Amino acid sequence: MNRILILFAHPALEKSRVQRRLLKAAEAIEDITIHDLYETYPDFMIDVPAEQSLLLEHDLILFQHPLYWYSCPSLLKEWQDLVLEYGFAYGREGDALKGKTLGSIISSGGSRMSYSNEGRNHYSMKQLLQPFDQTARLCGMDYLPPFAVHRTHDMHESVIDEHSEHYRQILWRLQRGLPSKEETNSLEYLNDWAAE
Amino acid sequence: MESSLLQAFIFLAAGVIAVPIASRLGLGSVLGYLIAGALIGPSVLGFLNDAESLMHFSEFGVVMMLFLIGLELKPSLLWRMRMPILGLGGLQMALTTGVITGIAYFFGQPWQTALAIGLILALSSTALALQILGEKKLMNAASGKSSFAVLLFQDIAVIPIIAILPLLAVINPNDHTGPHAESHESASLIAHLPGFQQALIIIFAVSILVLVGRFLSRPLFRYITESKLRELFTATALMMVMGIALLMDMVGLSPALGAFIAGVVLADSEYRHELEANIDPFKALLLGLFFISVGASIDFDLISTEPLLLGQIVFGLITIKFFILLGLAKLFKIPGGGKYWFSFALAQGGEFGFVLLSSSLEGRILPKETIDILTATIAISMVMTPLLILLNEKLIIPRFKEAKVTGPEADEIMEEQDSPVIIAGFGRYGQIVGRLLFANDIPVTILDHNAAHIERLRSFGYTVFYGDTARSDLLHTAGADKAKILIVTVDDREKAIEIVKMAKHSFPHLEIHARAYDALHYHALKAAGADYIERELFLSSLKMGEKSLKALGMRAFHARRQALQFAEHDQRTTDRLGKHLNDNKRYISEARQAQEEVLKILRRDKWTNRTTEDHAWDSTGHK
Numbered sequence: 039m040n041r042i043l044i045l046f047a048h049p050a051l052e053k054s055r056v057q058r059r060l061l062k063a064a065e066a067i068e069d070i071t072i073h074d075l076y077e078t079y080p081d082f083m084i085d086v087p088a089e090q091s092l093l094l095e096h097d098l099i100l101f102q103h104p105l106y107w108y109s110c111p112s113l114l115k116e117w118q119d120l121v122l123e124y125g126f127a128y129g130r131e132g133d134a135l136k137g138k139t140l141g142s143i144i145s146s147g148g149s150r151m152s153y154s155n156e157g158r159n160h161y162s163m164k165q166l167l168q169p170f171d172q173t174a175r176l177c178g179m180d181y182l183p184p185f186a187v188h189r190t191h192d193m194h195e196s197v198i199d200e201h202s203e204h205y206r207q208i209l210w211r212l213q214r215g216l217p218s219k220e221e222t223n224s225l226e227y228l229n230d231w232a233a234e
Numbered sequence: 235m236e237s238s239l240l241q242a243f244i245f246l247a248a249g250v251i252a253v254p255i256a257s258r259l260g261l262g263s264v265l266g267y268l269i270a271g272a273l274i275g276p277s278v279l280g281f282l283n284d285a286e287s288l289m290h291f292s293e294f295g296v297v298m299m300l301f302l303i304g305l306e307l308k309p310s311l312l313w314r315m316r317m318p319i320l321g322l323g324g325l326q327m328a329l330t331t332g333v334i335t336g337i338a339y340f341f342g343q344p345w346q347t348a349l350a351i352g353l354i355l356a357l358s359s360t361a362l363a364l365q366i367l368g369e370k371k372l373m374n375a376a377s378g379k380s381s382f383a384v385l386l387f388q389d390i391a392v393i394p395i396i397a398i399l400p401l402l403a404v405i406n407p408n409d410h411t412g413p414h415a416e417s418h419e420s421a422s423l424i425a426h427l428p429g430f431q432q433a434l435i436i437i438f439a440v441s442i443l444v445l446v447g448r449f450l451s452r453p454l455f456r457y458i459t460e461s462k463l464r465e466l467f468t469a470t471a472l473m474m475v476m477g478i479a480l481l482m483d484m485v486g487l488s489p490a491l492g493a494f495i496a497g498v499v500l501a502d503s504e505y506r507h508e509l510e511a512n513i514d515p516f517k518a519l520l521l522g523l524f525f526i527s528v529g530a531s532i533d534f535d536l537i538s539t540e541p542l543l544l545g546q547i548v549f550g551l552i553t554i555k556f557f558i559l560l561g562l563a564k565l566f567k568i569p570g571g572g573k574y575w576f577s578f579a580l581a582q583g584g585e586f587g588f589v590l591l592s593s594s595l596e597g598r599i600l601p602k603e604t605i606d607i608l609t610a611t612i613a614i615s616m617v618m619t620p621l622l623i624l625l626n627e628k629l630i631i632p633r634f635k636e637a638k639v640t641g642p643e644a645d646e647i648m649e650e651q652d653s654p655v656i657i658a659g660f661g662r663y664g665q666i667v668g669r670l671l672f673a674n675d676i677p678v679t680i681l682d683h684n685a686a687h688i689e690r691l692r693s694f695g696y697t698v699f700y701g702d703t704a705r706s707d708l709l710h711t712a713g714a715d716k717a718k719i720l721i722v723t724v725d726d727r728e729k730a731i732e733i734v735k736m737a738k739h740s741f742p743h744l745e746i747h748a749r750a751y752d753a754l755h756y757h758a759l760k761a762a763g764a765d766y767i768e769r770e771l772f773l774s775s776l777k778m779g780e781k782s783l784k785a786l787g788m789r790a791f792h793a794r795r796q797a798l799q800f801a802e803h804d805q806r807t808t809d810r811l812g813k814h815l816n817d818n819k820r821y822i823s824e825a826r827q828a829q830e831e832v833l834k835i836l837r838r839d840k841w842t843n844r845t846t847e848d849h850a851w852d853s854t855g856h857k
Contacts, residue, residue, distance in 0.1 A: 052789055080794035113791075 043096035136178035265620035271529020289527035295520025304497015323387020359584035377572035447499030571634035583612030659724030738763035
């Protein structure tokens with residue numbers, strides 16, 4: 039079974055509807071570690087050794103966060119800058135994360151349509167997440183297609199529930215097996231990962 | 235076995251009985267030991283008959299003492315002391331030797347003998363002087379440091395003196411003291427080698443000492459501490475000091491000097507305090523024994539047969555040494571009563587004198603009668619020292635105290651400091667500031683004016699100077715000219731304002747950081763010219779509020795932001811209210827208005843939509 043670590047980053051969860059519900063869904067599954075970064079490090083003083091040993095204990099690392107300016111909230115960026123050290127995550131003898139898998143769980147106000155070459159955001163979600171893809175590659179990790187919830191700002195409660203339930207199922211499946219290489223390459227979104 | 239146990243018991247019992255009594259009477263522990271020694275010595279009770287061998291054994295206490303002193307002295311500090319060591323120490327030796335030699339020559343001694351006597355009597359007692367000054371807590375004062383400089387020079391000078399003495403032997407065919415020894419057995423294994431080889435070997439030995447201290451001691455101590463056996467560390471420390479003494483003896487250097495060098499080398503070591511703690515009890519015990527043996531070696535028979543002669547010589551010796559020291563103290567500007575502490579503490583013969591005398595006896599350098607008289611002279615002058623110190627303390631020093639308003643000059647700064655930061659007031663607040671700076675390797679000069687407090691801080695290893703920071707001359711000596719920042723963390727509110735005003739006026743280049751008691755104090759400090767002011771309880775209270783918000787269920791990061799925003803607003807309000815200090819009505823109305831504003835700001839978030847997408851995630855950013 040894949041040991042899953044969710045690195046959760048939301049600076050104002052008290053104002054969020056979607057992320058809160060997604061988090062609840064993840065909590066409903068056994069044996070998933072949820073690490074709430076903004077709650078742990080309100081002063082941005084990240085405990086690097088603790089974070090690194092947490093990484094070593096898991097196989098699948100998921101960044102779960104709202105999309106801010108086509109990237110993650112600043113604390114998660116700080117986390118990457120500090121925790122993914124030379125000699126640990128990359129570089130000479132930096133192979134601690136080799137063979138593990140990275141994924142992104144995104145919420146975004148814009149519609150799925152807007153994330154295309156014709157849309158307002160001009161690039162697809164997968165294109166915009168290329169920095170994460172390359173980060174994973176440099177660390178010798180595989181990078182999954184993103185699981186994303188779009189158009190969140192006026193989303194109806196029942197739709198949020200549907201997305202949350204879908205997220206729960208995806209996590210449950212990921213615990214038991216990852217998408218194949220072909221699936222990973224062809225899928226735009228992990229949301230579209232077909233049931234076997 | 236039984237007899238040595240009995241001997242040890244007698245020494246200890248004599249010390250245990252005599253020292254507390256002497257201390258109670260205000261005579262000091264040294265005099266207590268000396269009296270105890272005299273009582274159990276051959277002339278009075280006769281418990282102790284071989285004082286000389288005991289002295290030889292207990293001289294090791296002096297070695298340990300110099301090792302401990304070395305531990306306190308980093309090489310950089312020693313380098314700063316080079317002027318007093320060479321100037322003050324050199325002049326003391328030269329002048330005292332010259333005068334005593336002249337007098338001895340005048341009384342009909344051949345010049346060689348006169349010079350030998352001069353050299354032997356010019357030395358002072360390191361053990362006695364440092365013990366006394368340490369007991370009076372003067373080691374960090376000008377008098378203590380100068381005394382130390384002189385004693386260190388003497389310890390170094392002993393080496394060439396030992397080399398010179400045999401050349402001063404007067405060959406006198408009518409002398410009945412027996413045939414001249416062809417070659418007296420020297421402790422040094424290399425004495426027969428030519429001079430340059432000796433020099434090379436000595437340099438080699440000292441290099442070994444420094445290298446071992448620098449590079450081998452750390453892994454050794456780590457290995458020993460990992461065994462977790464406390465007594466093993468003690469054994470190692472003792473072994474090390476003894477090893478140094480042996481090595482130095484072998485090459486003909488003074489063991490005390492070698493131990494001192496080793497101490498300096500280890501002054502940077504993280505095991506420094508552990509070493510101090512382990513060696514110190516042995517040092518204290520051995521020094522006690524040493525003083526007992528000095529007391530026991532007083533030849534009361536000789537005193538009773540030649541009371542007048544001995545009295546005159548002792549009086550002459552102490553007077554000569556005292557006035558030369560006093561003149562030098564004036565020349566080197568030792569302040570106030572420190573001159574007298576310095577002069578009285580060093581105006582005696584020393585333990586190295588005994589050593590030189592016994593080698594003079596073996597080498598037939600001086601006649602036996604002269605040596606007996608000189609031995610008695612040195613011993614009596616040592617016994618007189620604590621008495622003179624007592625006199626000084628009771629009669630001379632009080633006159634200086636009256637002239638000074640600021641209390642004990644003991645801990646005042648002797649030489650100019652040059653740290654970039656000066657902290658005035660090292661209480662709970664100043665200590666945290668200081669510790670953060672220390673942790674970043676920033677040298678800090680600390681001033682405080684509570685003597686008891688300073689004493690306690692010293693025991694934790696801080697160098698704290700006594701002083702009233704509101705005095706600009708003291709701040710000058712503390713290095714205010716070169717410093718960048720003055721941190722005012724004194725408890726006394728008025729004092730803090732006074733210090734800031736004075737510093738702003740006398741040292742305008744200084745950036746002044748001040749701790750404020752409350753908002754009113756904050757305004758007063760600001761008016762006085764402080765550049766950065768922190769209200770002492772503000773940040774702590776703010777943190778407490780933040781943690782309480784979190785405990786009530788607020789997200790940690792949100793609580794943090796709320797606290798920071800509150801702080802920012804409060805700071806602005808405080809500055810704004812400062813303008814209305816004299817208008818109470820206006821002050822109160824402004825304060826109320828500010829209170830409403832902060833509520834509005836901190837609650838604004840509640841009324842904005844729960845969207846995080848199209849706005850920045852924290853809408854309080856929109857003012």
